[in-house]
Amino acid sequence: xxxxxxxxxxxxxxxxxxxxxxxxxxxxxxxxxxxxxxxxxxxxxxxxxxxxxxxxxxxxxxxxxxxxxxxxxxxxxxxxxxxxxxxxxxxxxxxxxxxxxxxxxxxxxxxxxxxxxxxxxxxxxxxxxxxxxxxxxxxxxxxxxxxxxxxxxxxxxxxxxxxxxxxxxxxxxxxxxxxxxxxxxxxxxxxxxxxxxxxxxxxxxxxxxxxxxxxxxxxxxxxxxxxxxxxxxxxxxxxxxxxxxxxxxxxxxxxxxxxxxxxxxxxxxxxxxxxxxxxxxxxxxxxxxxxxxxxxxxxxxxxxxxxxxxxxxxxxxxxx
Numbered sequence: 001x002x003x004x005x006x007x008x009x010x011x012x013x014x015x016x017x018x019x020x021x022x023x024x025x026x027x028x029x030x031x032x033x034x035x036x037x038x039x040x041x042x043x044x045x046x047x048x049x050x051x052x053x054x055x056x057x058x059x060x061x062x063x064x065x066x067x068x069x070x071x072x073x074x075x076x077x078x079x080x081x082x083x084x085x086x087x088x089x090x091x092x093x094x095x096x097x098x099x100x101x102x103x104x105x106x107x108x109x110x111x112x113x114x115x116x117x118x119x120x121x122x123x124x125x126x127x128x129x130x131x132x133x134x135x136x137x138x139x140x141x142x143x144x145x146x147x148x149x150x151x152x153x154x155x156x157x158x159x160x161x162x163x164x165x166x167x168x169x170x171x172x173x174x175x176x177x178x179x180x181x182x183x184x185x186x187x188x189x190x191x192x193x194x195x196x197x198x199x200x201x202x203x204x205x206x207x208x209x210x211x212x213x214x215x216x217x218x219x220x221x222x223x224x225x226x227x228x229x230x231x232x233x234x235x236x237x238x239x240x241x242x243x244x245x246x247x248x249x250x251x252x253x254x255x256x257x258x259x260x261x262x263x264x265x266x267x268x269x270x271x272x273x274x275x276x277x278x279x280x281x282x283x284x285x286x287x288x289x290x291x292x293x294x295x296x297x298x299x300x301x302x303x304x305x306x307x308x309x310x311x312x313x314x315x316x317x318x319x320x
Contacts, residue, residue, distance in 0.1 A: 020088060021088070023109045024080070024103070024105060027046075027103065028090065030046065032078060035064065035074070036075055038065070038069075040061040040064045041061070043060065043064060044057045044060045046110060047060075047110060047111050048106045048108070048110035048111060051110075051111055051114070071096070071097060072095065072096055073094050073095025073096040073097075074094065075092060075093070076093045076095060077092070078090045078093075078101065079093075084102060084157075084158075086104065087103060087104045087113065088103055088104070089101070090102075098289075099116055099160075100115075100116070100160050101114070101115070101117075102114070102115040102117075117160045124281050124287070124288070125234075125281060126289060127279070127281040127289070127291035128291060129279075129291055129293070130231075130291070130293055130294060131233050131235070132231040132233050133296045134293065134294065134295050135197050135198070135257065135297075135318050135320075136197060136317065136318045137195050137196065137197040137239060137261075137275070137277065138192060138193065138194060138195060138275065139192075139195065139318070140192075141299075141316065142171075142275075142315070142316060143169055143170065143171040143176075143314075143315055143316075144166060144311065144312055144313060144315075144316060145167045145169055145274065145312070146165070146166060146167040146312060147310045147312050148309070148310075148311035148312050153311050156290070160289050161285050161286060161288055162278055162285070163289075164279070164309075166275075166278065166310065167276055168274060168316075169187075169188075169272070169274040169275070171188070171315075176188060176273075177272070182213055182214055184214060184265070184273055189264045189273040189275070190243070190263075190266065191243065191265075192263060193260050193262075193263060194262045194263060194264055196229070196255045196259045197237065197257065197295075198229075198231060198257050199231075199255070199256050199257050200229035200231050200255060201229065201253070201254050201255070202227060202230075202249045202251055202252065202253045202255060203228050203252075203283050204227070204251060204284075205226070205227055205228075205247055205251050206223070206226040207225050207242075207245060207246075207247040208244065209225045209244060209267040211224075211244050211265050211273075212267065212268075212270060214266065214272045214273075216271070217268075217270060217271055218267065218268050218270075221267070221268050221269075222240075222269045222285075223238065223240035223268050223269075223276065223285065224240055224241045224265065224267025224268020225243065225262070225265060226238065226268075227239045227247060227261055227262060228283050229255070234281075235281075236279070236281065236282060237277070237279055238276070238277070238278045238279075238280060239261070240275075240277075241265055241274060241276050242262040242265045242267065242275075243263040243265030243266075243267070244265060246262045247261065247262040248261065248262065249261050277293070279292070292309055294307050294308060294309045295309075295310070297319050298310075298316055298317065299317045299318070300314050301314060
């Protein structure tokens with residue numbers, strides 16, 4: 001799955017501290033004041049020459065006035081919370097929504113890169129990680145293709161709705177398939193049972209998306225065949241790219257840990273059979289903010305790990 005960007009981010013800046021820099025503190029104050037007063041020309045004046053070459057004054061005004069302010073209202077607060085490849089990332093609370101703003105400044109403290117993630121409605125509590133005890137939603141040993149909390153480990157961290165999500169497949173002798181690579185049936189993960197990782201309620205089901213020919217994708221139906229589960233702690237688990245017609249649970253159904261839910265498939269924005277698994281704070285992915293998903297007791301690369309967050313290239317299986 002690929003992130004949805006509202007404005008181009010165009011930079012590479014190396015910083016050595018993980019703390020907010022003083023010039024960024026000043027940026028927050030000036031940007032907030034000009035945004036809330038509707039001074040979009042003033043924001044344009046904060047751009048460096050490269051940004052001004054990429055975006056005209058009129059385009060900038062239209063962007064902030066029609067694409068952002070109309071949906072969000074005024075900025076109530078901007079709180080720094082991380083660096084991402086040198087860029088400062090802020091959690092922005094607006095009157096009507098919440099979003100992430102990622103920015104870099106030139107040595108002259110001019111904006112040379114800016115990204116605003118899709119705004120999310122307010123009123124949904126943020127979720128750092130799961131408190132529900134989880135097992136892995138499959139049997140046997142699988143391979144973590146994307147997983148972890150850094151961009152190097154996990155490209156999902158670039159999109160707030162999916163940050164910390166996993167892409168997991170089956171691998172044997174260094175390969176994910178045997179035979180014809182254009183047949184889903186050649187892939188070890190295809191058709192494998194996907195099981196409930198905890199007791200939960202099924203809140204959403206999509207089951208009519210065709211499986212792709214390996215190597216092709218369906219970006220119009222990002223998650224493909226999908227199940228969303230709600231825990232007793234109001235945590236939402238999204239299981240995506242399932243096999244068409246394989247889902248055996250229904251919306252509103254209460255399910256128990258270990259119960260078969262569906263089979264692994266290759267539907268949606270997927271190039272080969274695998275399971276996309278993520279934890280989020282709302283049932284709808286586009287309205288949610290992703291969270292870290294830990295597993296209670298699993299085997300990782302041959303060793304038992306407790307309360308563990310798998311990372312890229314881990315081989316993982318349940319340990320009961």
